[in-house]
Amino acid sequence: MTDLLQLPDLAPVVAEQPDPLLFATVSGAHLYGFPSRDSDVDLRGVHLLPVDALIGLREPEETRSETWDRDGVEMDLVTHDLRKFVRLMLRRNGYVLEQLLSPLVVHTTALHAELAALAPDVVTTHHAHHYRGFACTQWRLFEKNAELKPLLYTFRTLLTGIHLMRSGEVVAHLPTLLDTVGEAPAYLPELIAAKAEAEHGPATGVDPARLAEDVEVLHGALDAAQRASRLPDSPSGAHDALHALVVRARLHGPQG
Structure with a gap:
């Protein structure tokens, strides 16, 4: 797993955000276990909009996205407001679960821990569709450009989906999946090593x-x-608990 010590100091990124972040984690190739020397840093997280941003006439910034260069490294930050993020959790979206449960944590709060604890209750058999669809998209891209990156994404998503269906555990780290999914091709470590270059x-x-x-x-x-x-x-009773969490966070702030 990528060591956060190998990445630029990300604390200032959190401090610069206009609204409190409930969490920020590293996703993308660093999370998947095959970053390259020139990989950008994909930051993902949840921000908490104040009540007045939701009850007025202006459309709330439910999703924020920005890309910039910091110390020669391209940074990419995408955050969702808590309510939108929770809705995505309930829509069998594997991306948000991977971001929520990423071990590469840049910033965390008690509400982050609560969300993570509820994650197993939203996992369903239908999450297989997410990974199947993403793998098909990446495979078509590989057929078009013959690049290593979409090929590794294809294998990663399929292995993540298989492991999730068998164990109920979200694991996005390809080297770890090689040890847990017996069908993983033996040549994948060589492809991972090539991607590092x-x-x-x-x-x-x-x-x-x-x-x-x-x-x-x-x-x-x-x-x-x-x-x-x-x-x-379908999600096993998580809807009410997540609803209560969103209401409590909105009324009482990021510390819940």
């Missing part, structure tokens, strides 16, 4: 026909894992 480069050393076959095998494994999964079909 450059963010944008061709996938070499593996026959394209074998890649296509292995991706198809993982799609089959994801389908089978979803059918056999003991996860529920």
Whole structure:
């Protein structure tokens, strides 16, 4: 797992935000376990809008996004207001769960811990659709440009989905998934090592026909894992608890 000590000082980023952040974590290639020397830093989190931003005539900034350069490193920050983030949690969105549960924590609060504790209650068998769809998108991109990055994203998302269906645990770190999902191709560590050298480069050393076959095998494994999964079909009672958390945060601030 990427060490935060290897990244630029991210505390000033948190302090510069116009509204309090409930959490900020590192996502993207650093979280997935295959950052390159020139990878940007993907920061994701939740901000808390004040009540007056929600009850007036102006549209609230439910999502904020900005990109900038800090000490030669490209930074990308995307945050959602708490209510929008929680709604995304309830829509079988794997991205937000990965961001919420990322071990690469830049900023945290008690409400972050509460959200993370509720995350298992929103995971359903339908989260397999998220990972299946993302893998298909990345595979089409790989077929178009033959770059290593979308290929690794394809394998990462499929393995994350398989592991989630089997265990109920959100794991986005590809090197860890290699040890937990038996169907993971043996050549993936070599591809991860190649990705470390450059963010944008061709996938070499593996026959394209074998890649296509292995991706198809993982799609089959994801389908089978979803059918056999003991996860529920809908969030198990998390809606009321999340609603109460949003109301409490809005009334009492980021410390809840």
